[in-house]
Amino acid sequence: MAGIDLEVPAGSIFGFLGPNGSGKTTTIRMLLGLIAPTSGTVELLGQAMPNAQLAVLPRVGALVEGPAFYPFWTGQANLLRFDAADRTADPRTRKQRAGEALERVGLSNAAKKKVRAYSLGMRQRLAIAVALMQRRELLVLDEPTNGLDPQGTREVRSLIRELADDGTTIFTSTHLLAEVEQLCTHAAVMSRGQLLRQSTMAELRSELRPRLVVRTPDLERAEQTLAALGVRDLRRPSGHPADDRDGVPAVEGDPGELPIDKLAAALVTADVRLHGFGLERPSLEESFVALTGEGFDVAE
Known part of the structure; x- marks a missing residue:
């Protein structure tokens, strides 16, 4: 990775685009403090990572490298467990917030169903629900439609647009150009660990x-x-x-x-x-x- 400086405007849907293996997930993991850079510094929401994790991460929701849940627990039980692990979460409102998050992602009717019976699209939406248990300034989604059928893809796109309309900034990585064209307001292009370009989608189209x-x-x-x-x-x-x-x-x-x-x-x-x-x-x-x-x- 070399010289990556991403400018993600508040309220935007920012597409982090590049072929598989270009360094998108590695960059996201560094931003979230999951791995440390071998050189240079990393800042997220204006603060140094990973040193500022405790202050920054409660403001950020994330889905990285696919959802992982307890398969024999229900969707609701999984949400409650993840929220209990969050030291900033209020236990008094936990069930209410879980219900609201499930409704937000369209899983209210599947709340009592065991996750092992969920489709891949339902699991992706449940992962986003985890990120929505609390109000977030920034939502980081790594390949959020990966492996979904067309209907599941449309559902996740619609949800992302709704979240952005409500003021949440969305940072989503993808290797699918259709995702960027149909969803994003801004984009950055990665290749082989280097940032090649970032701009608004309107600017990119005007240059063609x-x-x-x-x-x-x-x-x-x-x-x-x-x-x-x-x-x-x-x-x-x-x-x-x-x-x-x-x-x-x-x-x-x-x-x-x-x-x-x-x-x-x-x-x-x-x-x-x-x-x-x-x-x-x-x-x-x-x-x-x-x-x-x-x-x-x-x-x-």
Whole structure:
């Protein structure tokens, strides 16, 4: 790990993104004081960790590396046990807070069911309920939708949005680009132990310059014509969606400020057969892959 300085605005949903093995969980463990850095310092909520654990951690809820519960106890019993281990928790309100937390994550009807009968999605929600037994300024969620089916994923996303709307700052790590695109207001990109980029999602989207995409069987003639007009960075993208009817290949490039109508007219004049022509904005996936040189899981 080297030179990581994360700026997480209060009230944001901050996506900590990177391929598996990029250092996300290690960073989270250091932030929470679960492991100590070999060099440098770690601060959480403005205080040094792990020295300030007793002051900082009661303000933070966390789910790290998947939930672990007593399988033969009920969901409610697990919550009560975890809360009893918290020296800052008020035992007089324990049952009331457990009921409220279970209701918050949609598990009221499963409160008396043994955890061994819970689905993975239910266990993820129960883990978030543990973090919600007390009011938290910051909620740290490590891969909160990992292994969930689409319905479970939607439920956890909805819960995270509700928590953020109520003023809780959410810090969530993921290797799924869809999570960041659909959920987060801010993002940071990790790769091989280094922080490559952090910004708002709006800034990331605004930087994606549209590229000219031409689908034609006359690739060489198209490339020569476009190059002569000043189109830069011409290339034939591998895996580009081809025309479903006849598999026509594509060439793409950066047109800069060149008028697109003049580019089309020049290609027609050069007898380039056009099966497809237009500007396409790169996806966030392409932007992140360009940063890391590695692929991301983009499916649910």
